[in-house]
Amino acid sequence: EVQLVQSGAEVKKPGATVKISCKVVGHTFTDYYMHWVQQAPGKGPEWMGRVNPEDGETIYAAKFQGRVTITADTSTHTGYMELSILRSEDTAVYYCATEVGTTFDPWGQGTLVTVSS
Amino acid sequence: EIVLTQSPGTLSLSPGERATLSCRASQSVSSSYLAWYQQKPGQAPRLLIYGASSRATGIPDRFSGSGSGTDFTLTISRLEPEDFAMYYCQQCGSSPPHWTFGQGTKVEIK
Numbered sequence: 741e742v743q744l745v746q747s748g749a750e751v752k753k754p755g756a757t758v759k760i761s762c763k764v765v766g767h768t769f770t771d772y773y774m775h776w777v778q779q780a781p782g783k784g785p786e787w788m789g790r791v792n793p794e795d796g797e798t799i800y801a802a803k804f805q806g807r808v809t810i811t812a813d814t815s816t817h818t819g820y821m822e823l824s825i826l827r828s829e830d831t832a833v834y835y836c837a838t839e840v841g842t843t844f845d846p847w848g849q850g851t852l853v854t855v856s857s
Numbered sequence: 858e859i860v861l862t863q864s865p866g867t868l869s870l871s872p873g874e875r876a877t878l879s880c881r882a883s884q885s886v887s888s889s890y891l892a893w894y895q896q897k898p899g900q901a902p903r904l905l906i907y908g909a910s911s912r913a914t915g916i917p918d919r920f921s922g923s924g925s926g927t928d929f930t931l932t933i934s935r936l937e938p939e940d941f942a943m944y945y946c947q948q949c950g951s952s953p954p955h956w957t958f959g960q961g962t963k964v965e966i967k
């Protein structure tokens with residue numbers, strides 16, 4: 741069974757940077773793209789970007805371009821999402837997910853990031 | 858960028874009833890790239906339907922998807938208690954690759 745295990749909740753001040761991890765268990769890490777999705781309270785999911793773990797190539801959503809960095813460490817089978825210049829609107833649950841075809845399956849359990857002064 | 862609009866926002870039904878959820882795209886979407894997810898409170902979304910009409914592994918056959926072009930539908934033939942949740946449609950676009958979600962439909966117990 742494939743599992744994506746994310747790091748724990750974070751509390752950050754406005755202007756800070758957060759880095760969340762997502763460890764893949766149960767499949768070959770380099771075989772599947774890893775995506776990151778933001779879900780603000782009471783809102784639908786919003787795609788942030790993806791990384792190809794095999795070569796590190798990334799694509800980002802226009803909304804997050806310039807503030808988000810997605811990376812993959814093949815030695816530890818772990819993906820990372822770093823979001824900088826945090827503001828209150830970035831308070832959300834962040835999910836990693838594996839791309840299969842063009843769908844996301846499975847997803848990590850989610851990481852709550854709270855941005856508050 | 859393609860915008861997905863889901864309707865209704867909330868669907869109030871009783872167990873055993875049929876649920877029909879709509880997802881309308883602002884421009885034509887390849888059926889191959891349209892998916893549906895279920896999300897329960899405090900949980901990650903779960904893939905239900907991919908390619909507009911194919912059920913994901915382990916998804917009961919009371920869930921079905923249909924549609925093409927700009928109009929897609931998720932149907933739950935007979936609601937079970939565990940089906941009351943949020944549902945999102947998703948599409949994958951190209952040039953450059955990007956993914957968008959609808960705003961969701963909440964299926965609640967009447």
